[in-house]
Amino acid sequence: MGKKLVSLENIAFKYEGQSRHAVDHVSFDIYEGEWLAIVGHNGSGKSTLAKLLNGLQFPQAGTILVNGKELTEETVWEARSKIGMVFQNPDNQFVGATVQDDVAFGLENAGIPLPEMVQRVQNALNKVKMESFLNQEPHHLSGGQKQRVAIAGVLALQPDLIILDEATSMLDPRGREEVLETVRELKEENLLTVISITHDLEEAAKADRMIVMNEGKLYRQGIPTDIFQMEGELIELGLDIPFSVKLSKELKERGIGLIKSHLTEEELVRELCELHSKM
Amino acid sequence: MLDKMILGRYVPVDSTIHKMDPRSKLLLVFLFVCIIFLANNLISYGLIGLFTLILLMLSKIPIRFLYNGLKPILFLIIFTFVLHILFTKEGEVVFNFGWLEIYDGGLRQGLFISLRFTFLILVTSLLTLTTNPISITDGMETLLHPFKKWKLPVHELSLMMSIALRFIPTLMEETDKIMKAQMARGVDFSSGPLKERIKAIVPLLVPLFVSAFKRAEELAIAMEARGYRGGEGRTKYRQLKWQTVDTLLMLSLVVLTILLVLLRS
Ligand SMILES: Nc1ncnc2c1ncn2[C@@H]1O[C@H](COP(=O)(O)OP(=O)(O)O)[C@@H](O)[C@H]1O
Numbered sequence: 001m002g003k004k005l006v007s008l009e010n011i012a013f014k015y016e017g018q019s020r021h022a023v024d025h026v027s028f029d030i031y032e033g034e035w036l037a038i039v040g041h042n043g044s045g046k047s048t049l050a051k052l053l054n055g056l057q058f059p060q061a062g063t064i065l066v067n068g069k070e071l072t073e074e075t076v077w078e079a080r081s082k083i084g085m086v087f088q089n090p091d092n093q094f095v096g097a098t099v100q101d102d103v104a105f106g107l108e109n110a111g112i113p114l115p116e117m118v119q120r121v122q123n124a125l126n127k128v129k130m131e132s133f134l135n136q137e138p139h140h141l142s143g144g145q146k147q148r149v150a151i152a153g154v155l156a157l158q159p160d161l162i163i164l165d166e167a168t169s170m171l172d173p174r175g176r177e178e179v180l181e182t183v184r185e186l187k188e189e190n191l192l193t194v195i196s197i198t199h200d201l202e203e204a205a206k207a208d209r210m211i212v213m214n215e216g217k218l219y220r221q222g223i224p225t226d227i228f229q230m231e232g233e234l235i236e237l238g239l240d241i242p243f244s245v246k247l248s249k250e251l252k253e254r255g256i257g258l259i260k261s262h263l264t265e266e267e268l269v270r271e272l273c274e275l276h277s278k279m
Numbered sequence: 280m281l282d283k284m285i286l287g288r289y290v291p292v293d294s295t296i297h298k299m300d301p302r303s304k305l306l307l308v309f310l311f312v313c314i315i316f317l318a319n320n321l322i323s324y325g326l327i328g329l330f331t332l333i334l335l336m337l338s339k340i341p342i343r344f345l346y347n348g349l350k351p352i353l354f355l356i357i358f359t360f361v362l363h364i365l366f367t368k369e370g371e372v373v374f375n376f377g378w379l380e381i382y383d384g385g386l387r388q389g390l391f392i393s394l395r396f397t398f399l400i401l402v403t404s405l406l407t408l409t410t411n412p413i414s415i416t417d418g419m420e421t422l423l424h425p426f427k428k429w430k431l432p433v434h435e436l437s438l439m440m441s442i443a444l445r446f447i448p449t450l451m452e453e454t455d456k457i458m459k460a461q462m463a464r465g466v467d468f469s470s471g472p473l474k475e476r477i478k479a480i481v482p483l484l485v486p487l488f489v490s491a492f493k494r495a496e497e498l499a500i501a502m503e504a505r506g507y508r509g510g511e512g513r514t515k516y517r518q519l520k521w522q523t524v525d526t527l528l529m530l531s532l533v534v535l536t537i538l539l540v541l542l543r544s
């Protein structure tokens with residue numbers, strides 16, 4: 001595993017007027033180049049965690065280290081330039097009047113000079129394959145396209161880490177695949193580190209590592225295969241485990257000679273085919 | 280449909296006026312509004328009319344859009360005209376229908392005031408018809424820049440305006456959606472007594488406002504996450520380009536002013 005990019009040490013956070021901690025003494029590390037999925041029921045503190053990482057909220061206890069430097073009110077702008085965020089609602093994060101204006105927004109904030117800005121906007125839009133929509137207005141774009149523009153806006157700032165906070169949950173299946181494919185390609189290309197906060201365990205199954213949150217606490221972390229071993233528990237935590245995992249388990253219980261556990265449909269189909277050819 | 284009412288104002292045609300710098304167009308409108316008051320006789324009004332006509336022709340905006348701009352105040356124009364004819368009793372009597380006497384002074388005043396109205400509306404609507412709203416915002420921001428010294432929050436105002444413009448279609452769409460949802464529950468927006476119709480609007484406005492506030496909050500967070508911290512130290516992606524046509528237009532405006540001063544009586 002690569003070097004530590006961000007580490008959280010015993011982070012606690014409570015919203016004003018709330019009796020319960022939204023994030024309750026959580027510690028974990030994020031490594032360079034990995035895809036980390038954070039799952040958990042509604043209100044388990046995932047978004048709050050993301051906001052803490054970006055300095056949109058500050059913890060009441062514990063420290064966050066970004067590249068070894070503590071995240072405080074003084075270092076927050078530096079940290080924000082390294083950590084990009086894409087939010088759930090495609091409409092409510094589109095600031096610019098057109099696609100290119102929106103991508104440029106973060107660059108304008110950073111005071112990047114115009115010639116470089118033009119270059120970076122172009123590059124970022126090429127990377128998410130939205131270069132032909134330069135002058136399009138947001139209400140003429142699909143949800144998936146808007147999210148890709150949001151990703152371009154983050155990429156233009158050349159961050160080390162991108163946090164997707166349920167960025168695909170409001171999209172139709174095609175838009176979802178479109179966005180995930182984009183992020184996957186980007187991650188392959190330039191060693192971007194990805195945190196994807198999601199409800200969709202099928203999506204989480206494809207991550208390198210998973211964190212399960214429950215009522216503000218870190219419930220479990222590990223590789224997806226291990227996490228999905230605890231099916232019953234996951235369901236109790238209010239999560240819906242992937243169909244392939246359920247089916248594979250049922251089949252095993254019925255005495256079908258499957259050996260592995262299956263996080264994706266393809267894996268299951270492959271082993272079933274192999275099994276079939278042996279019969 | 281609702282969408283067209285406000286945003287349909289900008290007519291994207293390829294014309295000299297469209298390509299001009301929004302700053303020069305804004306200045307044009309501002310100066311035009313001032314110098315139109317110099318005109319006080321037939322020849323000076325004729326001159327302004329000619330100038331307006333040239334601008335309209337350069338803009339290549341179809342007549343129907345210009346007419347749409349005039350329509351709402353057509354009544355006002357006719358009304359003032361009639362008022363002058365009836366009540367301005369200057370000069371000589373031109374018509375006499377017994378109870379009604381029309382003076383040439385009234386006729387002239389009526390005509391001039393109506394012309395002034397018409398030209399003003401035509402030129403100002405030319406601005407919105409040939410410039411997309413976001414460019415107008417950009418132009419305003421640069422033109423108002425000097426007023427920053429007196430604590431006018433120029434950057435904030437223009438950002439506010441551009442965000443408002445960007446969200447108009449989004450909110451229109453949402454209104455439409457909520458309206459349909461209410462209609463599916465049997466709410467009638469389009470008929471019945473006025474009181475009932477106003478009552479029907481309330482369950483439309485409440486969810487709309489709630490969602491607008493939620494959007495605003497999320498947008499603020501998203502902006503902050505992307506490093507927004509006010510106008511200080513910000514660069515601008517949209518650049519305005521002052522071209523030769525803009526200078527020419529300004530010069531023609533100066534010439535027009537001089538001519539008006541010479542020709543007015
Ligand atoms: N702005 C806020 N003010 C007060 N409480 C909040 C706020 N945002 C979230 N919470 C509370 O904090 C807890 C965690 O919320 P959140 O981080 O949004 O969870 P998740 O993203 O996992 O659904 C919830 O109990 C929620 O009610």
Ligand SMILES: [Mg+2]
Nearest residue numbers: 046047048166
């Ligand atoms: Mg959330």
